[in-house]
Amino acid sequence: MTPGARIAAAIEILDAWLAGEPAEKVLTTWGRRNRFAGSKDRAAIRDHVFDAIRCKRSFAALGGAMTGRGLMLGALRAQGTDPSTLFTGTGYAPEPPLDTETGHEPARGSAEALDCPDWLFDDLSRSLGADFAAVMETLRSRAPVFLRVNTRKSDVHTAMRRLADEGVDTRSGPLSSTAVEVVSGARRIAASRAYADGLIELQDAASQALADRLAIAPGARVLDYCAGGGGKSLSMAARVDADFTAHDISPARMRDLPERARRAGVEIAVTTALAEEDRFDVVLVDAPCSGSGAWRRSPAGKWSLNSDGLQGVMQAQDEVLRQASRHVASGGVLAYATCSLLDLENGQRIKDFLAEAQGWTTEDAGSWTPLDGGDGFYLCILRREG
Numbered sequence: 001m002t003p004g005a006r007i008a009a010a011i012e013i014l015d016a017w018l019a020g021e022p023a024e025k026v027l028t029t030w031g032r033r034n035r036f037a038g039s040k041d042r043a044a045i046r047d048h049v050f051d052a053i054r055c056k057r058s059f060a061a062l063g064g065a066m067t068g069r070g071l072m073l074g075a076l077r078a079q080g081t082d083p084s085t086l087f088t089g090t091g092y093a094p095e096p097p098l099d100t101e102t103g104h105e106p107a108r109g110s111a112e113a114l115d116c117p118d119w120l121f122d123d124l125s126r127s128l129g130a131d132f133a134a135v136m137e138t139l140r141s142r143a144p145v146f147l148r149v150n151t152r153k154s155d156v157h158t159a160m161r162r163l164a165d166e167g168v169d170t171r172s173g174p175l176s177s178t179a180v181e182v183v184s185g186a187r188r189i190a191a192s193r194a195y196a197d198g199l200i201e202l203q204d205a206a207s208q209a210l211a212d213r214l215a216i217a218p219g220a221r222v223l224d225y226c227a228g229g230g231g232k233s234l235s236m237a238a239r240v241d242a243d244f245t246a247h248d249i250s251p252a253r254m255r256d257l258p259e260r261a262r263r264a265g266v267e268i269a270v271t272t273a274l275a276e277e278d279r280f281d282v283v284l285v286d287a288p289c290s291g292s293g294a295w296r297r298s299p300a301g302k303w304s305l306n307s308d309g310l311q312g313v314m315q316a317q318d319e320v321l322r323q324a325s326r327h328v329a330s331g332g333v334l335a336y337a338t339c340s341l342l343d344l345e346n347g348q349r350i351k352d353f354l355a356e357a358q359g360w361t362t363e364d365a366g367s368w369t370p371l372d373g374g375d376g377f378y379l380c381i382l383r384r385e386g
């Protein structure tokens with residue numbers, strides 16, 4: 001496909017996304033209907049689409065319309081390319097730009113320029129303080145791909161060498177000694193021997209830092225209350241010999257965890273039914289959240305979140321904290337984490353919990369933003385008095 005034809009495909013896909021269809025689904029359907037497109041074409045179209053979703057507001061401003069065509073005109077102008085060089089109307093390229101499709105430059109520092117939803121501008125700037133504009137700017141570009149080296153099976157140096165032998169180039173990552181960043185060959189990871197042999201897992205660097213910060217004692221009873229696919233359980237179990245239990249309200253989410261644990265060479269019990277009297281030394285609540293810290297990776301969430309959705313998530317966070325706290329042994333730890341940048345989902349949830357609950361002290365709290373290299377993350381560690 002020519003560069004212009006790839007842009008035309010991205011326009012079609014973005015129009016379907018703007019009409020309410022999930023981008024991944026539209027990309028898959030487009031791929032099925034256009035089997036002539038090679039893997040490089042698909043990757044380029046995908047990149048166009050996700051870049052445009054990340055920068056929806058600013059690209060629409062520069063392109064003069066909130067349409068697939070407006071977004072792609074804006075994308076080219078944002079990178080300093082004259083759209084008429086690709087919007088040629090020849091072959092499968094889009095029609096040349098009209099005189100009316102001029103667009104405008106968003107005002108510097110505005111919600112439009114920063115690709116920030118208006119309704120979240122104040123909450124995000126309060127939460128991020130002086131870093132607000134820089135963080136929002138970072139969320140406008142692609143996230144790096146990070147791997148976690150499974151130190152049960154390999155050291156970082158060996159894992160990097162094994163990956164390089166299979167065409168995946170990496171370098172040391174930020175935030176955690178087990179994090180490596182993929183420089184090239186990311187699409188080869190899933191089929192690599194290093195992955196099949198359990199030497200590596202895909203995991204954001206901030207999630208790895210979270211497992212470091214928990215500093216679990218050997219032999220501790222650990223409950224991952226919102227385990228989902230089990231990324232945090234696997235990360236913790238790779239670091240220390242302890243007694244791990246994964247739990248989630250949705251059993252289907254944990255379906256692959258036994259196989260992932262086997263591959264990683266760790267033991268994690270999986271349960272969906274905790275007894276009321278079950279107690280653990282460490283209970284991790286990796287709570288459902290807006291995902292705002294991961295908007296580089298999942299950019300559609302930035303535009304689909306609304307005030308009702310956020311209120312619903314905050315209620316779920318309060319509920320999950322209350323439920324999980326009942327399983328913390330005397331003297332044990334309750335660790336609350338989100339991948340949100342919003343204080344409403346982070347410190348504010350802890351404040352509300354502590355206002356109601358008795359006998360807890362705050363032992364540690366910290367947050368990471370994409371400026372630290374990985375996704376945005378929040379962690380607060382509370383100890384139940386003995």
Ligand SMILES: C[S@@+](CC[C@H](N)C(=O)[O-])C[C@H]1O[C@@H](n2cnc3c(N)ncnc32)[C@H](O)[C@@H]1O
Pocket residue numbers: 225226227228229230231232233247248249250253286287288289316319320323
């Ligand atoms: C942020 S995700 C967890 C991601 C996971 N820890 C990981 O590292 O891959 C939040 C999880 O909380 C679960 N969840 C939501 N409400 C819950 C509840 N009341 N009790 C237990 N799990 C819940 C969801 O099903 C979802 O899997």
